[in-house]
Amino acid sequence: MSISKLSDLADPEITPRLVFKIGSALLFGRGGVADREWLAGLVWEIADARERGQQVIVVCSGAVALGAAKLGFEKGGRGSLADAQASAAVGQIELAGLWSQLLGAHGITAAQILLTLDDLEGRRRYLNVSATLGRLLKAGAVPVVNENDSVATDGIRFGDNDRLAARVAQAGKADAIVLFSDVDGLYDRNPAEEGAQLLRVVEGVTEAEHAMASGSSGSGMGSGGMTTKLRAVEIAERAGISLTIVNGTHRRPFGKAIDSDTGTLFLPKRRDTGRKAWLGGRMRxxxxxxxxxxxxxxxxxxxxxxxxxxxxxxxxxxxxxxxxxxxxxxxxxxxxxxxxxxxxxxxxxxxxxxxxxxxxxxxxxxxxxxxxxxxxx
Missing domain, CATH: 2.30.130.10 (PUA domain)
Incomplete structure (x- = not known):
């Protein structure tokens, strides 16, 4: 069986392993304060997925925003590279603690994994990441992955967690990725325009889909827009991984998307071997x-x-x-x-x-x- 519709993502027989990607704009307000209520709802959904027999890997942004608020840095910690790295160092502990506490309330162990671009670009290190993710999932933990912004620089970083999520999904042998966004999915034009139509299912990404995408992030907190999500789709599909974009602004957004059948589901048209999928997803x-x-x-x-x-x-x-x-x-x-x-x-x-x-x-x-x-x- 293979994924063909949005509801398949909640079926453990079809989708035994999921990646949830959460951006800064959903998790934090502009003041850098975590929306615990929203995150607690998502953690309920992770617990529900595990009850159904699914495994979940989380890719979560927000360490820089959280750390900057704690340190009192201006510009959300993005005023300089040193500010961003210092903010990340503080925020990573805060963010890991938040996940550990909320998942722990459901009897679930959280595991933190901090990655740089080089960890997934080098074949040997990529395989090490893959082995670690597999062992954690087998042990019943939920891996919470983020880019290690405390040491990453512009020349050696992903730059957005959409592509990081796709690479983690490859390494983690996931069946599907859920990108939580601030819109319902990919529209055939700017969704603010009259007559804009939501694309429900897309098989492969072509120049036509890229032309529909906007490279901006409406919140001002994220590091990319729909363009980075389509690049993530291209990385994911090399490994035969489906990807969906759904609106994450709702409480319990995964269930909301499944119940309403609202989102854009990208189905892969190819499935490269493990080595070729890794090579095709390389960014440098x-x-x-x-x-x-x-x-x-x-x-x-x-x-x-x-x-x-x-x-x-x-x-x-x-x-x-x-x-x-x-x-x-x-x-x-x-x-x-x-x-x-x-x-x-x-x-x-x-x-x-x-x-x-x-x-x-x-x-x-x-x-x-x-x-x-x-x-x-």
Whole structure:
């Protein structure tokens, strides 16, 4: 059985493992005070899901807002990097305590996991995260995950918890993600416009859906809008994970969405292997390879990337590093793991395999990026 409608998310036979993502705007007022009543209602829903036989992972924002209020920092703790990191350090303890207390009232153990981008970008660390999540769930705990903003900087952070939730869902082998938002879901235009229609079910994300999305966050507290949610959908669907956007402003919002059948359910059109799903969800590449038109066409047909089709190398990287592949117009085509160092590819790009041994000083490998280590975008 697979997910086909919103009510399936409450069925443990179809959706045994869920990720709930909660943003700052829902959990906190502008003064940085947690809405305990709202969160207590959501915790009831987590307890109900567990009673049905479902496992739940929580991805929760709000540490910076909570810590800034406690420290008396202006601009919600976002005035400087140092303010944000200090706010997060204080807020993480407060937030973990809040979850521990509310879940504990239901006899549920809360577990805190703080992640940086590197924890999910590196394959070995990603697998460690996966193992930890699996063990916690097996032990009956509810993992509460947040980005570790006390050490993360602009260059090494997710930037929004929508994409973090998608990556955590991949690592946690979840069946579905619920993104609680301040709107009912994805509309075909700005929901404030007359005649705007809610999209109930979307199979895969195309340019048409991206064109409908707004990149702004209406609350002023969140770090992204509908655009980041669609990017999260693209990450999730690589692992065959469904994602739904529902209105989180209600008390007990999950049940409200299920009962009213209101939200946007994104159904995956693909299911990559575990390694390819991880690679496709990576946010940072070590470099890029530019390919000609013939090569771009061959890649879309399932071929490996050969040196003969490469026209340029961007960045410095070593064998095994993740690289992006794009066409002559700069359009992203694929991601993959390089079989050569960047300086070696510069030597052999545009050449055929019979000429590469002399240029390299050793027998060439079968491809610059093998199709088994390549994922199309």
């Amino acid at each position: 590449m070590k470099g890029h390879l530019v390919v000609d038109t013939g090569c771009a066409k061959a890649l879309t047909s399932g071929s490996s990337l050969l040196a003969s089709g490469i026209t340029a190398v961007e960045g410095e990287f070593t064998r095994g590093d993740p690289v992006g592949i794009k066409d002559q117009d700069g359009r992203a085509l694929a991601k993959g793991l390089a079989e050569y160092d960047s300086f070696e590819i510069l030597r052999i790009m545009g050449t055929r395999s019979e000429d590469q041994a002399m240029l390299l000083g050793y027998s060439p490998r079968s491809a610059v990026v093998h199709r088994d280590q390549l994922v199309l975008l």
